[in-house]
Amino acid sequence: MLDIKLIRKDPEKVKDSLRRRKADVSPVDDILALDEKRRELIQKSDELKNQRNVESKKIGELKKKGEDAEDLAKKVREMGEEIKNLDEELKKVDVDIFNILAVIPNIPSEKVPDGDDDSANIEVRQEGEIPQFDFEPLPHWDVGENLGIIDFTRAVKIATSRFTMMKGAGSLMERALISFMLDVQTQENGYTEFFAPFLANGNTLFGTGQLPRFEEDLFKCEKAGLYMIPTAEVPLTYMHADEILDAEDLPINYTGFTACFRSEAGAAGRDTRGLTRVHQFSKVELVKLTHPDNSYDELENMVRDAESILKKLKIPYRVLVICLGDLGFTPVFKYDLEYWAPGQKRWVEVSSCSNCSDFQARRANIRFKSRKGGKTDFVHTLNGSGLAVGRTLAAILENYQNADGTVTVPEVLRPYMHGMEVIKKQ
């Protein structure tokens, strides 16, 4: 949610941002017109309420003296009617403004490169050795299926397509990765761990920016009126909704494992095989609530924290700055991490780290204030995958596969997998 004061003060800046995104600028003028009307109504209503308060007090005094106050009461009654009408009109205007504001995207940083789609993303660095094979490396779904550690057909029987099931060493590696990632983030990178709800209400998803525009991307539990979370960013960010945090406590660094649920509407035909694009996947998420002055520095830290997992697993990856067309609704700036998938001969996203500035904080009303005074302001929220577990597992299967079909277990993962060094056919 943008600050309406910014739209009032500098509408051209907001319009420029929308033009950069190739979006319609008319909502800005609509808001300006409604805002003017809103302030008129407030002034009229407040004026009358002030009169009513004054007159009501007089009535009280008259009655105390035992005098008749019926004339005055009648006058105030009429004022009450007028106030009611004004407030009803004001409510409508407020709703109109809110509805427009709710669907205007965040204003991207000037550092975000132009571009229409992911082809314009800019690689900033590449890390790790790309493995050389003396055989033709297979995509992870073949590796996993051949080893009998991923079951792609039975999960479909249970649910629908785009669900998968891990078995044996695959299942073990799934939870090993979760524990490993959480341990690194909590023990080395300074995050506090949470285990949060996997379902969230509409306010929560509005607060983090998924609603109202992206409802079709979510699974919903109609009966309870709750949504399946698409990422732990949702609960870990919204948990501080309507709070005023101590400035001295910032930055707040949270991590947590959750399952993530995505309908993948509009992705029909894309990544239909394997673990890359499924309706349910595990993820360890990183969330930061920061002072507005250092959210960009904290984003750099967060990317390094996400990278540290790939480095320890010795998986080759690259870091991209995401361009305008690929940025999305909420962030002002975003980095992606992509691992190299030798079996598919392409880079695959395994983490996305975003600075959302005060956009979510405004929607969720998350503020901070110094104990030593100063004004209350919105925090900046950041989120990043640290990392997506299924895709990390896929990265291991592809990069650590051997000619005989076995997969070597990355060294750092072995303590989490009962010392297993190689995954053999089960």
Added chain:
RNA sequence: GGAGAGGUGGCAGAGUGGUCGAAUGCGCGCGACUGGAAAUCGCGUUAUCGGGGUUAAAUCUCGAUACGAGGGUUCGAAUCCCUCCCUCUCCGCCA
């Protein structure tokens, strides 16, 4: 699911129709005292919206709103009525 109790400021806790944005205590901030600290004393301590003011911001100033949320009664609601949400206690069921 059944029965009951309750939701007031950062926390605890008064307040049952006007003088209550709200006593008191704790906490917190500033100051005094002290070599320093503790204790003590003094002062201060909600947020949002709108107007004025300001180059702008902060400070300031006037007004409005808010005592779980929404609606109602009333000239006037923290206080009375209705609906919803949440919390707690007991019983039942249950991983």
